[in-house]
Amino acid sequence: MHRQPTLFDGIGSSYPGVAATPEVSDLLAGAASVAIGVSGGKDSHAAAVATVRYLDQIGHVGPRVLIHSDLGMVEWNDSLPMCERLAHHLGMELVVVRRKAGGLMERWEARWESSRHRYETLSTVTLVPCWSTPAMRFCTSELKTQVIVPEIKRRFSGPAIINVTGIRRAESAARAKATVASTADGRIWDWRPIVDWSEGQVFECIDASGLPPHPAYRQFGMSRVSCRFCIMSNGSDLQAAARQPEARPLYRRMVALESRSSFAFQGARWLGDVAPDILEADARAALDEAKRIAAARSAAERRITKPMLYVGGWPTRMLTDGEADLLAEVRREVSGLLGFKSGFLDRDSIHGRYAELLEQKAAA
The missing domain is CATH 3.40.50.620 (HUPs)
Known part of the structure; x- marks a missing residue:
């Protein structure tokens, strides 16, 4: 015991x-x-x-x-x-x-x-x-x-x-x-x-x-010390970190990744909103565009039904024609928003890709 x-x-x-x-x-x-x-x-x-x-x-x-x-x-x-x-x-x-x-x-x-x-x-x-x-x-x-x-x-x-x-x-x-x-x-x-x-x-x-x-x-006013900008940080800590000159190159690089990916650092909280005054004008413009893209991307992906979403062992089955058409539509929209060079943007190619993936899984 x-x-x-x-x-x-x-x-x-x-x-x-x-x-x-x-x-x-x-x-x-x-x-x-x-x-x-x-x-x-x-x-x-x-x-x-x-x-x-x-x-x-x-x-x-x-x-x-x-x-x-x-x-x-x-x-x-x-x-x-x-x-x-x-x-x-x-x-x-x-x-x-x-x-x-x-x-x-x-x-x-x-x-x-x-x-x-x-x-x-x-x-x-x-x-x-x-x-x-x-x-x-x-x-x-x-x-x-x-x-x-x-x-x-x-x-x-x-x-x-x-x-x-x-x-x-x-x-x-x-x-x-x-x-x-x-x-x-x-x-x-x-x-x-x-x-x-x-x-x-x-x-x-x-x-x-x-x-x-x-x-x-005690000097910077942080309540916790891990990364300069941590996924667990509260708003006050993010602001305190951004006030330190040593953190600003990292801040700008992280905001650039927010803008490039259209994903906010803390889910709904954009790091770029913490200290926009230390960003160049083009970086602020890129962040604004990323927020627009994020909203449009999220709206498009919400149209995908739950049985179609990624799960462990995906794909578990072939899509119906209607599901393949829906996925193709969403993929074209998301790819256009982010400038991706995506394949599999129509029903037939999506069915072919799923068949390939299912075959690979069966062989493994």
Whole structure:
């Protein structure tokens, strides 16, 4: 039967101690390797300070590192230096990893090119947004998890590795369900030692550590620090970020992708509306045109019936003649709006494409 998590004291501080399951405690007692993920933000900063303090207290003798996944130009200038200062402060090695195909901005741009190509070749029914979303956070999975995990597996050869993150339940409804620790394969354990801390306790821990938090909190006025412009940011944070000169090249590049794709950065919220004064006149005009295209595209795609939409394993059947005619009409309209060179714009070619896809699926 699963044993309950325990809470270890804060070692003389008024902020709480770290939470750990007996499984994590057993691994630490066995000198398991510990990799503490750091981003430069407050939660990973506090998690690192509290975890290292706890490891020292229990006499942990296994290897430890801090690990940072650099997301490229979307990160604040101070984020990597903040991680470096934290590593020096804690007397630990900092491992920096990066996605080989580029940072998050490059991933968003590549995703748009892929979406365009998939639409032109009728490999999807409707256009797919280029941006990550709260429900589809490939920014975390692809640029952090899928980069960090292989590195710690390569670096540490032991039977178990503990991957520490600063996730807190108070951050969001989704994270409210976070457990103290979990494992998918029995070797990599995800440990969330400050999962029950409040934001105030996080800052109290940082202030007590003697190392100030990322300047974006108290100098720039940000409530959270991750990417300069984050899919999870509120309006105030987006405006605070746009006021910083260092963020403006990224801002203009992101707005250009909004205009090129006709997809707003945060669903219904256009990043280009946050600080239009720092855009050139042609960029503002392009954004206005993108909004017009977005409305027309959405109206066209809403005519596609639910049984025709993309689902797992698509296509599941041939379309009727009427459905093929409707899809051809919508594809011609959307392709014209966005300047796509799409194929499969009439009934016969759409039937042929579906037959080809069904044949490929059957062969696979």
